[in-house]
Amino acid sequence: MLELRRLSVDDGPEIFQMLQEIPKEENGFGNNAHGMTYGEYKEWLSAKHQESLREGITDGWKVPTTTYWLYADGTPVGFGKLRHCLTDALQKAGGHIGYAIAPAYRGKGYGKELLRLLLRKANEMGIEKALVTIHLDNAASQAVAFSNGGVITDRTDERVLIWIDTKEK
Numbered sequence: 001m002l003e004l005r006r007l008s009v010d011d012g013p014e015i016f017q018m019l020q021e022i023p024k025e026e027n028g029f030g031n032n033a034h035g036m037t038y039g040e041y042k043e044w045l046s047a048k049h050q051e052s053l054r055e056g057i058t059d060g061w062k063v064p065t066t067t068y069w070l071y072a073d074g075t076p077v078g079f080g081k082l083r084h085c086l087t088d089a090l091q092k093a094g095g096h097i098g099y100a101i102a103p104a105y106r107g108k109g110y111g112k113e114l115l116r117l118l119l120r121k122a123n124e125m126g127i128e129k130a131l132v133t134i135h136l137d138n139a140a141s142q143a144v145a146f147s148n149g150g151v152i153t154d155r156t157d158e159r160v161l162i163w164i165d166t167k168e169k
C-alpha cells in the first residue's frame with residue numbers, strides 16, 4: 001500500500017535514514033537534510049513544518065512549501081515538495097512540485113505514484129494545473145510526468161516545462 005504522510009516535527013529515525021540515502025542534490029532536486037546530524041534534522045523538521053504554515057513569499061524562490069513522505073507498506077521510500085504558489089523564477093526553474101525516490105527503491109513505479117499523490121494534494125490546495133520543471137537529460141523524471149498526463153509547453157536551455165492537470169488523480 002502506498003500513502004503520503006505530511007512532514008511532522010515528530011518524524012523520527014526512519015525518515016532521517018531515508019534522507020541520508022537520497023543525495024543532497026540530484027537533477028536540481030535538493031535534499032538539505034542529507035549529511036545533517038540527528039539533532040540538526042529535528043531542527044530542520046521544525047523549520048520545514050513552519051514553512052508549510054507560512055503565507056506569502058520570502059524572495060523569488062522561497063514560497064510556502066509542504067513536504068510529504070511516500071510510504072510503501074509502512075516503509076518510507078521517497079519524498080516530495082509541494083509549493084503552494086509560483087513566482088516568476090519558479091515558473092522557469094522549480095515549478096510547483098519536486099520529488100525523489102531513494103535509490104534502492106527506484107524503477108518500481110514509486111516515482112509515478114508519488115507524483116500522482118502529490119498532484120492530488122495540489123488539487124486539494126486549489127492548484128488546477130501544476131508545473132514541473134525537469135532537466136533535459138532526466139528521462140526517468142520526464143517519464144514520471146508524462147505518465148501522469150504531463151505535456152511539455154516550453155523549454156529553457158536546461159529544462160523542459162511540463163504542466164499537468166491535477167483533476168482526477
Ligand SMILES: CC(C)(COP(=O)(O)OP(=O)(O)OC[C@H]1O[C@@H](n2cnc3c(N)ncnc32)[C@H](O)[C@@H]1OP(=O)(O)O)[C@@H](O)C(=O)NCCC(=O)NCCS
Pocket residue numbers: 026027028029098099100101102105106107108109110111112113133134135138139140141143144147
Ligand atoms: C525521477 C525518479 C523520482 C523516478 O523514480 P522511480 O521510482 O525510479 O520511477 P518509476 O519507477 O515510477 O519509473 C517511471 C518511468 O521512468 C522510467 N525510468 C526509470 N528509470 C529510468 C532511467 N534511469 N532512464 C530512463 N527512464 C527511466 C521507467 O521506465 C518508467 O517509465 P515507463 O512508464 O515508460 O516504463 C527517481 O529517478 C529519482 O528520485 N531521481 C532523482 C531525483 C530527481 O531527478 N527528481 C526529479 C527532479 S525534476
